Amino acid sequence: MQFIDLAAQQKKIRAGIERRIGRVLDHGKYIMGPEVFELEAVLAEYVGVPHCITCASGTDALLMALMALDIQPGDEVITVPYTWISTAEVIALLRAKPVFVDIQPDTFNMDPDKIEAAITSKTRAIMPVGIYGQCADMTRINAIAGRHGIPVIEDAAQCFGATHHGRKSCNLSAIGCTSFFPSKPLGGYGDGGAIFTPDDALADKMRQIRIHGQKVKHQHPLVGINGRLDTIQAAILLEKFTLFPEECEARARIGRCYDTLLAEVPDITVPVIAPGNTSVYAQYTILATDRDALSATLKSRDIPSVAYYTAPLHLQGAFAGLGHQPGDFPVSEHVAAHCLSLPMSPYLTQTDQEAVCNL
Known part of the structure; x- marks a missing residue:
């Protein structure tokens, strides 16, 4: 996959x-x-x-x-x-x-x-x-x-x-x-x-x-x-x-399918789409209580996953001169510590989604 x-x-x-x-x-x-x-x-x-x-x-x-x-x-x-x-x-x-x-x-x-x-x-x-x-x-x-x-x-x-x-x-x-x-x-x-x-x-x-x-x-x-x-x-x-509009629709459909498949999985929070918004799901990103364990489980089944932005910018060396400390932006730090992106593309099959979500 x-x-x-x-x-x-x-x-x-x-x-x-x-x-x-x-x-x-x-x-x-x-x-x-x-x-x-x-x-x-x-x-x-x-x-x-x-x-x-x-x-x-x-x-x-x-x-x-x-x-x-x-x-x-x-x-x-x-x-x-x-x-x-x-x-x-x-x-x-x-x-x-x-x-x-x-x-x-x-x-x-x-x-x-x-x-x-x-x-x-x-x-x-x-x-x-x-x-x-x-x-x-x-x-x-x-x-x-x-x-x-x-x-x-x-x-x-x-x-x-x-x-x-x-x-x-x-x-x-x-x-x-x-x-x-x-x-x-x-x-x-x-x-x-x-x-x-x-x-x-x-x-x-x-x-x-x-x-x-x-x-x-x-x-x-x-x-x-x-x-x-x-x-x-x-x-x-x-x-x-020429494919983009239909691919955006497919991404939204696949995102909704993920939401349904993961709704009852413990220790996982699915992404929230705000009222009035649609999403093109550049990534389908969940929050996991134990991200490392979940990522390892997926990897053992040859299912890729990616944790993006694990160090927020205020804690990066490039911006050390701003003088920020851990705890300055707690929501960003929490999301950075728990986020995990699952496979996503307009061509992801439901079979593959079910394999990902069989946790």
Whole structure:
């Protein structure tokens, strides 16, 4: 059994992927070729915003978003400690300060009740994360941010395709960012990412930032990065997107099946999907009273599992300078100590699910 079965998907669309790559090889526009702009148009329409700016990775998407908001050294950006390091890493790269707030114990996403106390005169952005496939409570987060005049950047690396009160992820704030890392719900065959915004000026600025701050060729009015998505990756993503809506439905169905199969298993807590949310289950993540024992049991039956983010960011050496101690964010620490992700992909069979859940 595969933890994430990419081969089953490839089998369905291999011929189409090869045709699209062949067209790129024929026209030879490997950087900023027509497939890049086609993909941006397709994804912008899907999300429901005017602007999609593809880029080289989900990390670059977050970095470009912060740069577009002119985040400066000493500024503060509120985010969560229970996430992949990219979320806080990009803040630190700009010499700004990540300000952590704890997560909710059921969704594992940013706790809106904790935000207001973290806002200071130096707060320049709020960056919630849609962990494991569902959006954070963007309605409440946006309301708090709006009262203080603070922009919100949605880190939707894991929840692209999910909805919050009927609106797609990446269409919920000033800027939405996602990742096309191969294991993501919409993943390429290499690194990639995208940024979404309804704001014309921000979109123009991020397009400049993506190409070394270049407005017109050889003219660089601002500092940027080399953040372009390769044309071949865009071609692959275009073909993979033909399956994406049905795969999101399959992920939701498989998630519900897991919920049912695990409902009566002792010492396990299944993930909670908040009212008004849908999830694309980038991972199906449970809490286990004895995670190590459960993981070992699964491994003995050749069933893979993964414990993500076992050391929250506030306890990582990279952020030691912030001065945090164990106990500062107890919910994040509890989830980090007990979380376990089970096999998940749109092609996971019920037979395999039953084998996983036969505990």
